[in-house]
Amino acid sequence: MEAELINAELVLPTHFSFKRIQIYEKYPKGQPRGRWKHLKQILQAENYQNFPTDEPNYVNIESPPSMHPPLRICGITGFEVCASVEMCLVLELADLNLNGLKCLDGGRVLTFAQLKQRTGSCFLLGNVVPYVNYMSRHIWLKRNGKSCRLRWVNYLRPDLKSGQITPHEESIIVELHAIWSTIARNLPGRTDNEIKNYWRTHFKKKAKLSPDNSDKARTRLLKRQQFQQQLQRQQQQIQHQQLLQLNQLDMKKIMSLLHDENEDKAPCTPQMIRQEMVPHAIYPNTAEDHGLLYHMFNVNAAVPEASSDDIIWDGLWDLEEFHGINPGVKGSIVLEQLYGGLYYSLVGGQYQLASF
DNA sequence: AAGTGTTTCAACCGCCTCCTG
DNA sequence: CCAGGAGGCGGTTGAAACACT
Numbered sequence A: 001m002e003a004e005l006i007n008a009e010l011v012l013p014t015h016f017s018f019k020r021i022q023i024y025e026k027y028p029k030g031q032p033r034g035r036w037k038h039l040k041q042i043l044q045a046e047n048y049q050n051f052p053t054d055e056p057n058y059v060n061i062e063s064p065p066s067m068h069p070p071l072r073i074c075g076i077t078g079f080e081v082c083a084s085v086e087m088c089l090v091l092e093l094a095d096l097n098l099n100g101l102k103c104l105d106g107g108r109v110l111t112f113a114q115l116k117q118r119t120g121s122c123f124l125l126g127n128v129v130p131y132v133n134y135m136s137r138h139i140w141l142k143r144n145g146k147s148c149r150l151r152w153v154n155y156l157r158p159d160l161k162s163g164q165i166t167p168h169e170e171s172i173i174v175e176l177h178a179i180w181s182t183i184a185r186n187l188p189g190r191t192d193n194e195i196k197n198y199w200r201t202h203f204k205k206k207a208k209l210s211p212d213n214s215d216k217a218r219t220r221l222l223k224r225q226q227f228q229q230q231l232q233r234q235q236q237q238i239q240h241q242q243l244l245q246l247n248q249l250d251m252k253k254i255m256s257l258l259h260d261e262n263e264d265k266a267p268c269t270p271q272m273i274r275q276e277m278v279p280h281a282i283y284p285n286t287a288e289d290h291g292l293l294y295h296m297f298n299v300n301a302a303v304p305e306a307s308s309d310d311i312i313w314d315g316l317w318d319l320e321e322f323h324g325i326n327p328g329v330k331g332s333i334v335l336e337q338l339y340g341g342l343y344y345s346l347v348g349g350q351y352q353l354a355s356f
Numbered sequence B: 001a002a003g004t005g006t007t008t009c010a011a012c013c014g015c016c017t018c019c020t021g
Numbered sequence C: 001c002c003a004g005g006a007g008g009c010g011g012t013t014g015a016a017a018c019a020c021t
Helices: A002-011 A020-025 A039-047 A085-094 A112-119 A123-127 A129-138 A145-156 A167-176 A180-186 A192-209 A214-264 A270-277 A287-297 A308-323 A330-338
Strands: A342-347 A350-355
Touching: A167 A180, A167 A192, A180 A192
Parallel strands: none
Antiparallel strands: A342 A350
């Protein structure tokens, strides 16, 4: 195994820059400018090609977010990393050992794209610790988990929205500018980096040209505060209504689960309830999951494309700020909202259902 | 076609907070 | 309580892409 690993390293360069892949072709003699492809175009094209296993390209140098052992909750699925079924599945499929030093796919380096193909989902890759460690240690040494994660979040995430910023999105950016992460949370599929860049490109120059006197600044601040207060009020109202509905709908199921727990004498953890009630991996930043969860809250209602409802709906995901809950544990937050007045408390090593 | 200025945007940097052991 | 690490966040950089002459 080790010998084959060394062979793979000889084939592959020691380090890839995310940006400089075509640098040697820059402005060749006799070639017109303007023929360079945007990185997005390169990626798109490569997605439809079958590269040899050990041939590096823009697709297979992707890395999923780092998932180091101290992190208990998967940043992608919201589930506990150790308890993840997907983890076992991926490890089995990728034929990895836990040290991450075993060469993949019968001695050849398995690319990210191939792993993605095998598992069938990008979501599962959030848990492939050995794969990331292997890659970072042996091939792309100058990338750490943080830079890979950043690339995933800002660029590779499957639920990222492409295309122009819509007027609706623009209005939110204008209202809330300079708090990029908040804006990003309110605009599904957009990253804070993208919004930041958009602001700098489209508005900063204008702001410089027209002198921003104190009155204007004050008005904007006031407007911003009003907007946030309005948002908060709407969120609270909607949350209250939804919780009332859900309490009625789900109480039976919760009681039956608790009943089962007593029957089987097995501990009923939040994860089990979560799996029972919400069989899909909850990661509400995808359009699909937004749709799913929207229907959970709004039976018989259509998912809005991009309306003021987006703000209200997305605001639900910011509720951890109100409750002071760990922002990484989104799956749990959903459940705490779902069950309204009910929550789980850890008493004497056992989870107990209680009410607020 | 070639040169030059401008815009776009992926990635990096450094500080901060939070979590874990 | 403390130290160390991971991740969040806003500011910044600089190469690629684009626009204009």
